[in-house]
Amino acid sequence: NAGVMQNPRHLVRRRGQEARLRCSPMKGHSHVYWYRQLPEEGLKFMVYLQKENIIDESGMPKERFSAEFPKEGPSILRIQQVVRGDSAAYFCASSPNSGASTDTQYFGPGTRLTVL
Amino acid sequence: AQRVTQPEKLLSVFKGAPVELKCNYSYSGSPELFWYVQYSRQRLQLLLRHISRESIKGFTADLNKGETSFHLKKPFAQEEDSAMYYCALSWTGANNLFFGTGTRLTVIP
Numbered sequence: 001n002a003g004v005m006q007n008p009r010h011l012v013r014r015r016g017q018e019a020r021l022r023c024s025p026m027k028g029h030s031h032v033y034w035y036r037q038l039p040e041e042g043l044k045f046m047v048y049l050q051k052e053n054i055i056d057e058s059g060m061p062k063e064r065f066s067a068e069f070p071k072e073g074p075s076i077l078r079i080q081q082v083v084r085g086d087s088a089a090y091f092c093a094s095s096p097n098s099g100a101s102t103d104t105q106y107f108g109p110g111t112r113l114t115v116l
Numbered sequence: 117a118q119r120v121t122q123p124e125k126l127l128s129v130f131k132g133a134p135v136e137l138k139c140n141y142s143y144s145g146s147p148e149l150f151w152y153v154q155y156s157r158q159r160l161q162l163l164l165r166h167i168s169r170e171s172i173k174g175f176t177a178d179l180n181k182g183e184t185s186f187h188l189k190k191p192f193a194q195e196e197d198s199a200m201y202y203c204a205l206s207w208t209g210a211n212n213l214f215f216g217t218g219t220r221l222t223v224i225p
Contacts, residue, residue, distance in 0.1 A: 003159070
């Protein structure tokens with residue numbers, strides 16, 4: 001099992017462009033979580049998804065950010081019209097389909113977004 | 117509101133010395149506490165969780181509800197313990213983990 005995969009590992013965008021971050025969960029996992037880590041801070045929850053459903057997006061900024069986890073393919077975190085403040089490391093985690101809300105989460109290597 | 121505090125950003129100890137990484141939390145219900153570790157050039161991974169009551173790589177952590185703490189301890193630090201350590205909080209019904217800001221542990225040979 002290759003573990004949680006994220007790509008790209010590094011992404012550079014200019015202000016106003018769009019950023020798309022992809023996450024493939026571990027095999028057999030159907031729960032995906034996105035976290036953001038700003039410099040000098042801890043990871044902060046953004047959104048929790050199951051296949052084709054957003055379960056909890058309480059940590060997502062109200063504008064410009066969206067996430068999806070389609071039936072086929074990876075989960076996508078999309079940031080429109082990026083600003084310098086979006087520069088951060090974005091981590092994806094997955095957990096198995098056991099239904100327990102405190103399942104162990106397995107993290108990907110992260111995508112480091114830099115906005116010029 | 118829930119909060120996790122790790123008061124030390126950096127901690128250095130000599131090899132063979134005891135180490136304690138502090139974690140305090142704020143949550144009014146029944147929490148679940150975790151320690152995650154990130155070694156150099158590796159991804160974040162679970163080290164231990166309080167409900168398991170295990171010792172992993174010589175580390176232990178006891179949940180103290182009176183002091184709202186979940187400090188991570190190891191009696192004899194090893195060089196390979198050098199890493200970034202994050203304390204995290206969750207609870208039954210929560211959909212996510214709340215992380216502290218992390219402590220970078222350096223074990224000096």
